[in-house]
Amino acid sequence: MKTNSIKIVSVAMYSLLLVAFLGCKKDNEQKLEQRNWQLVWSDEFNGTSGTSPDTSNWKFDIGVGPNFDGWGNSELEYYTNRTTNASIDSNGNLAITARKESFGGSSFTSSRLITKASFSQTYGRFEARIKAPWGPGIWPAFWLLGSDVDSVKWPQCGEIDIMELRGQNPNMINGTVHGPGYSGGNSITKIFALDNDRFDVNFHVFAVEWGKDYIDFFVDKTLYHRITPDNITGKWVFDHPFFIIMNVAVGGNYVGFPSNLTPFPQTMLVDYVRVYKEVN
Secondary structure, eight states: OOOOOOOEEEEOOOSEEOOBTTBOOOSOEEOOOOEEEEEEEEEOOOSOTTSOOOTTTOEEEOBSOTTSSIIIIIOOEEEOOOTTTEEEOTTSOEEEEEEEEEETTEEEEEOEEEOTTTOOBSSEEEEEEEEOOOSTTEEEEEEEEETTHHHHOTTTTOEEEEEEOOTTOTTEEEEEEEBTTBOGGGOEEEEEEOSSOOTTTSOEEEEEEEETTEEEEEETTEEEEEEOGGGOSSOOOOSSOEEEEEEEEESOTTTOOOOTTOOSSEEEEEEEEEEEEEEO
16 A cells, blocks of 8 residues: 655665675675655555555556567566456565466466556665565566656666566576667676575565666665666666566566476565655
């Protein structure tokens, strides 16, 4: 359920660790300037257990993609709006569940939720507290897409992947941007890896702090990736509103096929999603 309270939070993080490609190594320390954030939008998923998430916040992408190509990624699932694929659980989490079942000509089902019709924002802090699913061929994601996608198309609209996980590597996530000249296999990305934990075992907070000339990626309180206009190989397109997407894909170019080691169903639990704007 969307909260109506407005809060001011101050985030001052010191001795933040820059994370190496395959692990959390103390290569460097970086102080981040203080940023003051005001909560402007959230969903705490406090609805009745077994019901759909708040439809004033979320709509559903349905099917296998507008071009019938697995949403451009050769994904194998059929996205539905059924409560068996997306509903509030008894602990006040949104549960997005991928299932192995025949439906709509596909062998798997799942859900993909978007705020395209209800909320978008330019700049700010976007965060979610998530417990990820796992298994070969499972692909959970929390990401942002440019609101002008229908007019300028992808990747010109821009894409910010706050968290993507390959289910076969449940201790690693990627933070990534896509844009013209740096999309798909040429995207700008970095891995964050846990040393003694897995993202399917415990909840973690995934966030970006996004401003005019930077996008900072966080896991919990650790800044592990910073992207600026100087880092990209094409046009900087992160200067207009983006909306939120959460989904659990099955298969696709990024993760490959599920295997007999992939247990079903697999569920991504989302405790909350919150968006802030910076205030002076």
